[in-house]
Amino acid sequence: MSFSQPFPPGPVRHQPQPYHHDPPPHHPRRRRREDDEPYHPYPQHQSQPQPQPRSHPYANAATVPYHVPRDPLASSHHLQELASGPPPPKRARRAPEPQRYDPPAPAAAPVPPTRQPEDGDALLSRDEIERRSPSRKDGIDSASEARLRASYCAYLRCLGFRLGLPQTTIATAVVYCHRFFFRRSHACHDRFLVATAALFLASKTEETTCLLNTVLRASCEVSQNQEFNLLPYMMRGQNWFELYRESVIQAEQMILTTLDFELDVAHPYASLSSSLSKLGLSHSVIFNVAWNLINEGLQSSLWLQFKPHHIAAGAAFLAGKFLRYDITFHQNFWHEFKAAPPIVQDVVQQLKELL
Numbered sequence: 001m002s003f004s005q006p007f008p009p010g011p012v013r014h015q016p017q018p019y020h021h022d023p024p025p026h027h028p029r030r031r032r033r034e035d036d037e038p039y040h041p042y043p044q045h046q047s048q049p050q051p052q053p054r055s056h057p058y059a060n061a062a063t064v065p066y067h068v069p070r071d072p073l074a075s076s077h078h079l080q081e082l083a084s085g086p087p088p089p090k091r092a093r094r095a096p097e098p099q100r101y102d103p104p105a106p107a108a109a110p111v112p113p114t115r116q117p118e119d120g121d122a123l124l125s126r127d128e129i130e131r132r133s134p135s136r137k138d139g140i141d142s143a144s145e146a147r148l149r150a151s152y153c154a155y156l157r158c159l160g161f162r163l164g165l166p167q168t169t170i171a172t173a174v175v176y177c178h179r180f181f182f183r184r185s186h187a188c189h190d191r192f193l194v195a196t197a198a199l200f201l202a203s204k205t206e207e208t209t210c211l212l213n214t215v216l217r218a219s220c221e222v223s224q225n226q227e228f229n230l231l232p233y234m235m236r237g238q239n240w241f242e243l244y245r246e247s248v249i250q251a252e253q254m255i256l257t258t259l260d261f262e263l264d265v266a267h268p269y270a271s272l273s274s275s276l277s278k279l280g281l282s283h284s285v286i287f288n289v290a291w292n293l294i295n296e297g298l299q300s301s302l303w304l305q306f307k308p309h310h311i312a313a314g315a316a317f318l319a320g321k322f323l324r325y326d327i328t329f330h331q332n333f334w335h336e337f338k339a340a341p342p343i344v345q346d347v348v349q350q351l352k353e354l355l
Helices: 075-084 126-132 134-138 142-163 165-182 191-205 213-224 240-258 269-278 285-297 308-322 331-338 341-354
Strands: none
Touching: 075 269, 126 165, 126 341, 134 285, 142 165, 142 191, 142 213, 165 191, 165 240, 191 213, 191 240, 269 285, 269 308, 269 331, 285 308, 308 331, 308 341
16 A cells, blocks of 8 residues: 555544553463363373482492592591481581570679768767877877967958958868867967968868968958967068968968868858748847857867757757747757757857857
8 A cells, every 4th residue: 555545535443452461362371260170291191200319329338439539638537428428418517506604793792881970970079089189299288279279260260351251261261270280280380370371271162262462461460469470470581471472372282181182161050040940030139149159169179079950059059048048949949950959968068168
């Protein structure tokens, strides 16, 4: 048919053609049904020989024939395997892994329980402080040491007021001096020089820092009082101030090494305020009197004997006695101060000795 021939007239009819993926009407391969006969690749009259398992040619031989080539370097167990039959599979030849044994962890050694200090335990007894004082070896008795202790406490109070430091900083410096002279003798160290260095150190630990030159000038002004004699440091020539400064720095280092850098001090002021506020006595006269009694107690060794809330309880109890007010009338008094009556009576007795 050439393109020059005209098309026949009439509408063009398109014959539907099967898609390329549609199977032909009579496909030779169809799905097997249950009533169909089983398929046999070979005719029934012909029997296909079943394959026999392969065996080693010398499996049944007692010994290896002489014509089998032997390796002179092979070991005897290789020859035995060759004579006994085919080699076993690789998994069977692998030696069984020994069962892993984890030894039990060693039991921790039992830690002996540490004895926790009870409320009735003191840090140090009064007799122990008097007996272990190094000043006794230098001929300083208990009464003389008490006067020396009171002298540097008064010096620190005047120096702290001159510098405008809070009471907690002054009390910290006093406690540093108490701890220092509990390990050092008054006969070997100048108490005013040590007190000046202790106040400078306390101003740093209590975050009320003062310049060292400011502390030294204030100490020179306070030393004009005949009670506080610092003239030996002022009569060394024209450069006496520099020598005095170096002496204070050396005294500060000696305080740190003597105290083993243990500079934490807990004061009874916070315990007194919180306990009396819970009892409704924070704005009473008892609070002011007890506060002053605590300041007076700094002259003694109470901070080395009792805990802060014990000192606060004794000061509040004694303040009530002075004002003729029974503070134990409050049922929560002993609970708030966490103190026992024998401890409070001991603190009260030592406070009375200072008045």
